[in-house]
Amino acid sequence: xxxxxxxxxxNVVTEVIVVSNAVIENxxxxxxxxxxxxxxxxxxxxDTVWKQTSYNANFRGVYAGIGFVFDETNDFFxxxxxxxxxxxxxxxxxxxxxxxxxxxxxx
Amino acid sequence: xxxDKQTKQAFxxxxxxxxxxxxxxxxxxxxxxxxMTHSPLDVLIEKYPNLNDxxxxxxxxxxxSRFESAILHLKRGPAIDKFxxxxxxxxxxxxxxxxxxxxxxxxxxxQVLQSTGGFLVPQSYWLNHPKVTVxxxxxxxxxxxxxxxxxxxxxxxxxxxxxxxxxxITQAVRDFVRxxxxxxxxxxxxxxxxxx
Numbered sequence: 001x002x003x004x005x006x007x008x009x010x011n012v013v014t015e016v017i018v019v020s021n022a023v024i025e026n027x028x029x030x031x032x033x034x035x036x037x038x039x040x041x042x043x044x045x046x047d048t049v050w051k052q053t054s055y056n057a058n059f060r061g062v063y064a065g066i067g068f069v070f071d072e073t074n075d076f077f078x079x080x081x082x083x084x085x086x087x088x089x090x091x092x093x094x095x096x097x098x099x100x101x102x103x104x105x106x107x
Numbered sequence: 108x109x110x111d112k113q114t115k116q117a118f119x120x121x122x123x124x125x126x127x128x129x130x131x132x133x134x135x136x137x138x139x140x141x142x143m144t145h146s147p148l149d150v151l152i153e154k155y156p157n158l159n160d161x162x163x164x165x166x167x168x169x170x171x172s173r174f175e176s177a178i179l180h181l182k183r184g185p186a187i188d189k190f191x192x193x194x195x196x197x198x199x200x201x202x203x204x205x206x207x208x209x210x211x212x213x214x215x216x217x218q219v220l221q222s223t224g225g226f227l228v229p230q231s232y233w234l235n236h237p238k239v240t241v242x243x244x245x246x247x248x249x250x251x252x253x254x255x256x257x258x259x260x261x262x263x264x265x266x267x268x269x270x271x272x273x274x275x276i277t278q279a280v281r282d283f284v285r286x287x288x289x290x291x292x293x294x295x296x297x298x299x300x301x302x303x
Contacts, residue, residue: 010189069189105139107110107117107155 002029004036005064005077007049013068013077016053029059053077108141108151109133115161116254120145121233122225123177124166125247127265136257145225148236164254165234167295168244169303170288171281175268177226178212182272187223194222208274213283231290234298241298 002024006015023039024032033052040050053064061076062068069078109130110117118133120126122145134140141151152158168176181191182204192204198215200207212219220227234241242250248262285292295301 067190105112107112107141107157107161 001055002032002036003053003055003063004040004050005053005068005070006040006044007051007070011070011072013064013066013070015066016064029054051077108144108146109138110141110158110161111138111255114256117158117161117163119148119151119163119165119233119239121165121167121230122228123173123180124168124230124244125264128247128262129166129251131265132251132260132262133255136255136260138255145233147233148239152238159238162240163236163238164240164242164250165230166242166244166247166250167230167234167291167299170230170291170295171276171284171303173230173244173291174227174280174284174288175209175273175276178209178274179268179272180266181219181223181226182207183269187226190222191219194219205272207272209280210274210277213280216283216287229288229291231294234294235290241294243299243301 001021002019004017004019005013006017008014017040019036019039024035027035029052036052037050041048051060051064051070053060055063057063062079064070064077065079067079070076071078108117108119111133118129120129126144130140130144141155148158148163181187188204195204195207195211195215198218200211200215202208202211216227225232233239251262252258292303295303
């Protein structure tokens with residue numbers, strides 16, 4: 001399954017939906033994204049904006065949730081908790097992408 | 108959550124209790140991290156039932172200093188400052204984020220709380236769990252060393268507050284925090300024997 005986040009005009013996530021792997025033709029990210037976006041737009045309207053998000057945080061920082069902000073510059077989602085970024089003295093986000101852990105490493 | 112599978116120890120992270128510092132240090136000494144940083148323990152156990160076998164820790168901070176830390180964090184952002192500013196504006200606080208006093212913030216606290224995620228949620232939301240061992244935030248470094256067993260790796264304090272947006276902690280603010288976070292004051296007394 002793939003997950004897509006719907007963004008409003010301020011790049012705030014308003015909804016996250018699940019899309020079948022068949023829709024994205026089992027392609028990996030980022031090749032999967034245009035297919036998924038086209039599917040989402042067919043459901044919600046051609047003027048809607050979508051970004052793919054990873055449930056396992058394999059890309060774009062963290063799994064997007066409602067209220068998260070999509071940072072276009074850094075191409076990742078920022079949570080209200082700033083889970084994926086540290087704040088430096090210059091108020092710049094330094095992305096810290098959670099390491100992907102293998103199933104045998106899980107608790 | 109950060110965890111060590113070998114010793115079966117883990118940390119949950121109440122917001123504004125040293126999360127970034129704890130994560131960075133423990134990962135530097137070999138601990139792993141789940142991409143659910145601020146999730147409460149019940150949510151984590153539901154997804155990872157083996158956590159039932161772990162000793163789980165969390166830090167409890169002086170509620171007043173944590174409140175100030177959260178407000179300063181909301182003021183400086185990134186990202187979350189937009190939500191904070193919107194909540195203030197929509198409720199009649201017109202001063203800049205930097206100039207907005209703590210008294211102004213508490214005057215619209217319910218709206219701010221609703222708009223800014225978990226930064227202002229009582230720490231008890233995470234810590235008031237029978238499986239969580241509550242640690243004193245004032246002993247952050249020594250507790251991290253004791254639990255990790257590492258005495259040499261540097262501990263860098265990250266994401267600490269700056270002076271941007273600091274305001275006077277008036278008696279009204281003290282009274283408000285004591286009332287709003289009474290559950291955290293009670294937890295500190297019960298688990299740490301501390302009365303702030």
